[in-house]
Amino acid sequence: MKKYSILLLPFILASCAPVSESQFTEQRLSELEIKVAKLEERQEKIEEQLEEINKRLDYITKSIAKREIKSYKEPEEEKPPFEEVKSTEDEKAEYENALELYKMKQLNEARDAFVEFIKKYPNSKYTDNAYFWLGKTFYELGNTERAKQIFNVLIKKCKSGELPDCNKLPDTYFMLVKISLDEGNIEEANRYLSILEEKFPDAEATQRAKELIYKTP
Missing domain, CATH: 1.10.287 (Helix Hairpins)
Structure with missing residues (x-):
């Protein structure tokens, strides 16, 4: 029996392998x-x-x-916001207030008002005027050196295109002619007059500058 079991063992194992x-x-x-x-x-x-x-x-x-x-x-059809319109009205009101102080000869108050306006509205259509009247205010306060500085700043900003409106340029050059004559600097006065004659030949300020120089002894 044992012999048969041993003989059958390979067959049993062979039959198990395929299943696994x-x-x-x-x-x-x-x-x-x-x-x-x-x-x-x-x-x-x-x-x-x-x-x-x-x-x-x-x-x-x-x-x-x-x-x-x-x-x-739609850009051209859009109406400007109320805030922008109000801002423009504020600019005009503040500029006119400063100018009124100058006309009333409240020069210190006018100076401060113009300075504040320029700081607040550096690119307004009134800013060139504010610079001009600030220079005149310093001139009338007796500070001609500071006045010259202000006028030259205005000229520089107009040349660089920083200001949208520069209608005060002829009057600015006239004031520089006047200050130069006050200081006895005829050569400098004539230089500013030459600029006026070249750039603004028909301006009233050019004619006034000529008369001022011709009257100078």
Whole structure:
């Protein structure tokens, strides 16, 4: 009996091997199916996310296009905000207040008001006038050196285009002619007169400067 058992052992082992390998193969296939299912699930999620991103990009693109069209069609039709209109009115009121102080010969108060205006509104359409009257205020206060500095600052800002309006330039050069004559500097006065004759030949300030120089002994 023992002999038969030993003889049958190889057959028993041979019959067991295919069963074990089959089970292993089935297990691997099952694992692969699970991985494939997970990959498909992830792929679906990625596609959904891409679709959502595309929708957002499409929305953003259309929104930008609408804003560009709107900004192109409507700029001239838009009315200035109330705050901007009010600011312009404030500028005018503050400038006129400073000028009134000058006319009333309240020179220290006028000086302070013009300085404050220039600080507050450095690019206003009244700023060149404020610089001019500030220079005249210093001149009448007896500080001719400071007056010259202010007038030259005004000229520089007008040349560089920093100020939107420079209608006071002829009068500014006239004041520099006057100050030069006060200091006895005829050569400098003539230099400023030459600038007036070249740049503003028909200006009243040019004629006044000529008369002032001709009257100087």
